[in-house]
Amino acid sequence: MELSNIHSAARIVPPALPRRGPFMAILIIAISVLAVGYLYFHNPAEHHLFPTCLFHYFTGLQCPGCGGTRAAYALLHGRLGLAIWYNPLAVLVAPIALLWGVDRVRRVWRGDVVSNCFTHIPPRVVWGLAIFLTAFWIGRNLPGYPLGP
Amino acid sequence: MADQWYYAHGGQQLGPVTIAELRQKIVWGEIQPQALVWTEGMATWQAAHTVAGLATPAPQTTQSPQSPQPPGMPPAYAAPPGASPYQPLSYQGAAPPNYLVQSILVTICCCLPFGIVGIVYAAQVNSKFQGGDHAGAQLASANAKRWSMIGLICGIVINVLVFGLQIVVAVANS
Numbered sequence: 001m002e003l004s005n006i007h008s009a010a011r012i013v014p015p016a017l018p019r020r021g022p023f024m025a026i027l028i029i030a031i032s033v034l035a036v037g038y039l040y041f042h043n044p045a046e047h048h049l050f051p052t053c054l055f056h057y058f059t060g061l062q063c064p065g066c067g068g069t070r071a072a073y074a075l076l077h078g079r080l081g082l083a084i085w086y087n088p089l090a091v092l093v094a095p096i097a098l099l100w101g102v103d104r105v106r107r108v109w110r111g112d113v114v115s116n117c118f119t120h121i122p123p124r125v126v127w128g129l130a131i132f133l134t135a136f137w138i139g140r141n142l143p144g145y146p147l148g149p
Numbered sequence: 150m151a152d153q154w155y156y157a158h159g160g161q162q163l164g165p166v167t168i169a170e171l172r173q174k175i176v177w178g179e180i181q182p183q184a185l186v187w188t189e190g191m192a193t194w195q196a197a198h199t200v201a202g203l204a205t206p207a208p209q210t211t212q213s214p215q216s217p218q219p220p221g222m223p224p225a226y227a228a229p230p231g232a233s234p235y236q237p238l239s240y241q242g243a244a245p246p247n248y249l250v251q252s253i254l255v256t257i258c259c260c261l262p263f264g265i266v267g268i269v270y271a272a273q274v275n276s277k278f279q280g281g282d283h284a285g286a287q288l289a290s291a292n293a294k295r296w297s298m299i300g301l302i303c304g305i306v307i308n309v310l311v312f313g314l315q316i317v318v319a320v321a322n323s
Contacts, residue, residue, distance in 0.1 A: 014155045014187045017162050017194060054311055055261075065257035093253055100250040119244035123276035126249060130268040133256060 025109035032101070040076050044069040064089055064137045067149045085148050089136050157185040157194065172203060245290035247274035251297040259304025267296040 044050045055063040067086035074083035075094060083091050103117045139145060153165035158180055166174070168188075174180045175197055182198035197203050249271040256264025270293035278286035 014162060015193060017157050017185065051308065054307060057311075063257075065259075068257055089257065093257065097250060097254065118249045118271075119247050119275060119278060121249070121275060123272045123279070126247075126268060126272035126275055129249075129253070130265055130272065133253070133268065134265060 021109050025105050028105055028108065036076070039069070039073055042073075044073055061141045062149075064133055064140075066140075070149065087149075088147065089133065151189055154186055154188045156180055156187075156197070168202065171197070175203070244278045245274060245287045246294075247271040247290060248293040248297045252293060252300070255297050255300035255304065259300055259308075261300045261304055263296050263300030263303065267293050267300065270296060 042049065050069055053063055053066050055061065056066050065087070068090040071083040071086035071090040072094065074080075074086060075091065080091070100118070140147070152167045154168055154171045155162055155164035156166070156171060156174070157163070164171075171180075171186065175182060175184075180197070183196050185194035186197045186200060186203065187194045191200075247270075248267055252264045252267030252271055254264075255261065255267065270289045273289035274286050274293060277283075277289055
């Protein structure tokens, strides 16, 4: 339909669409690869060049993300059990975050307005996630918590 | 004068359409207010919501928008309360983003409870949108965005402050 209009003589041709998409997408991919590569070769349990959790630093308590970097390191090396021991929430969130990242890069590449692929999840699931997150935050600091770190 | 508008969708240029059609596409959510548009006389592509004449929705009736309301109009035909003709552009039809993953990542990475507030608003976006309350879903979407941004900014600021303090202490002790 659009192509047939090219032949109408008096039409002023729009300027080329700005195409920053591929550049931005490649930049995001490059930074992600660097970060994951660094994590793959540096065990956070032995190296100190990782961001520390300030909630843990000031309160001594575990936040819902504590152990997340070590869990990601364990996941990268295929040690699922160890990853769950460090932080089961991080293991749960990792595939969601991966899906989100891939969707985001795809949209940036195409020059789409960035939208969200998680709007059609049943609200109960999202509520469940919020409750699980809060319960995990509290629960992992209670005496009977079975996992680490 | 040519009423030919082009718009970008999915990284492609589409059109031409009339300004009325373009407004309709925005109101229906076929394209979003941030989408780039162009018409003759514009130097470059611009986001639709920054273009005068597109920034306000199409008139409610098919009559000429300049014509004042006829006197003695029965109240049944009056605009419903709250339906201001100058409401911001809404994307009815398309689900507004719910910032769920951003909120989760803020909770986990910044260790701040703001992220949980964001997740609760994300749940509201989904339930209101699926219940047909598009305006409510958009409001919840804006709140979800606000709280995940507050969490992110607080997290970055606090981390930078503490990191700076640690360096100062380390330098002072050496």
